[in-house]
Amino acid sequence: MAISANTVAEWQTELAGKGPQSIVKFALSQCPNLCLSFSGAEDVVLIDMAVKSKLPFRVFTLDTGRLHADTYRFLDTVRRHYGITLEVCYPDALTVRELVTAKGFFSFYDDDHKECCGIRKVEPLRRQLATTTAWMTGQRKDQSPGTRNDVPVVQYDTSFDGLDGPLAKFNPLANWSSSEVWDYIRALDVPYNPLHEKGFVSIGCEPCTRAVLPGQHEREGRWWWEEATKKECGLHLSNLTPPA
Template identity: 65%
Template structure:
């Protein structure tokens, strides 16, 4: 089946009850030019599952230049553990320098994280996705009741598609809970970011991430100074309804 013939709405309804492995099997059988997005957090399970299906799976990670040292070490552990090439994407250096020159290193505490994330994350992601026909993300519905509780397992990505072309986005873990993810990590003895043992749940850039306390939702550790119901950096901006 070509990507032009895929009806993502019908397929989403069909795959809603499927396991992440089955969704990945479908994705990898339909697309050769597909890539897994690895954030350096618990979505390492996607790398594990995809590698079992296709050992030469393409993986990328966004290196914003502001990640924790633990995250950089974790990325290397995953690379070595699975013997997989990880494309480490960096932001445009001139754009970063201009932002820092004008606003300093921590402007997001005053005027929001969107501008910084746009340069350090969205720009490199957009450039990468112009090269592929489909991508796989670790989004889950339980990660953010305000923005992710309605995400499908397969969708047309209209944000990052090439002009006049089609980009398909898979979210195999959409219906899994955090508990299921961690049960799988422990059962399969999958490497994970050591920050998780220090109270970090949702892990992003060092200045914008902090541990959470008992009873707090995982996204409360991200951009904690902003509105709690719309905590998206822009990678999945289609989750935020106007």
Template identity: 65%
Template sequence: MMTTFDIEQLQTELDQKNPRVILKKALELFDNIAISFSGAEDVVLIDMALAIRKDIQVFSLDTGRLHPETYRFMEKVRKHYQIDIELLTPDRDVLDSFVKKKGLFSFYEDGHQECCGIRKVEPLKRKLAHLDAWITGQRKDQSLDTRQDIPEVQIDTAFSTAEHQLVKFNPLLNWSSAQVWDYIEAYQVPYNELHEKGFISIGCEPCTRAVLPNQHERSGRWWWEAGAKKECGLHAGNLKK
């Protein structure tokens, strides 16, 4: 297990490095590591990682509320790369009880945190408990409020426990959206067809909408809530206390 000192050394080593260098280091250091897949950035990471190591582990959160286009996108990626994608689903009993009590759209009235907690955070927590490290597609410019201070590699404070230290890599941290899409075009990487309909940041269907020209990409997520907290809990460590 890596110590905090090791992490600080690694942060210094990977500071401002390009995504391939960060990915290569992550896959060298950890065998029990996985890529979290949901959007365009994550497929770029899969594309890069497969050139380094063929046996990469990939998982995705199936909340049960995704767009039809997103399900088709998942299948497109699975077939394109000939990889297994593990779909993580909510605890059935907890979800049944929640929907029975609050209905299907409670988040419009009392916020998205409870629904995201059941459909996304709990399944992710179950998965991460069995990993030593994970790789995300977070970028600084995705959120001026919550993603400006994240490093290339960190101890995941949201999902680490006293018994289990989890390391988190963010290889695309310093890339812009334009760089991601340049890569997608250059290497013919599959992408979600919703991007052609004005969607930039894509989550669950009831909580995501297309954005207007020059609107920030996260403004299409949970648009009925205050702009400073556009995190579902997967990256809860980003939120300022």
């Protein structure tokens, strides 16, 4: 059944002031076919909360073909730890081949990351979201001063076509800080990517991610050659083009 903008507005009111665990349980109770996006530390916190809810949910990850070796091992660790089925989404091989043939392996250093991310991340995400009516992410408001300041705990996502039209997008950790995420991880022994122990905070593809220095913002390790307000790959288009 299609989810309307009015329904999402009602959910926003109902979830105001609620904590992440309550938001996760609410989302899964309202949207049984919800897909949880998994790549980083925040997402594993959500998986942990979803497992504790005892409600059904789906988990997917985007394999761009350019991830760190540690990230691939981390994905498998989480799959085994929680006994979940991990839906892995891949880019179209022919389109990747055409890009690499025309521009080489590192064209994004010259003409920004949007084309590569569009092929390796956005299109696979588009195909995945076409199978559901709602999705869940680990976005936090403090992750990116240029693009995520206004991320709500639930929003009406018209950026992608879901199973029946626009999607409900839940961001249960929107109001949490990085410290709160890591407090949860340490307290409950939640698995995390070993790259975090090497200075990596926000982790994406290997060529576009680097460790940050003490005091640097976490997103400074992503697409460091680009201006701060452009540090989105296209997965969260609503951050760049908020509704009128």
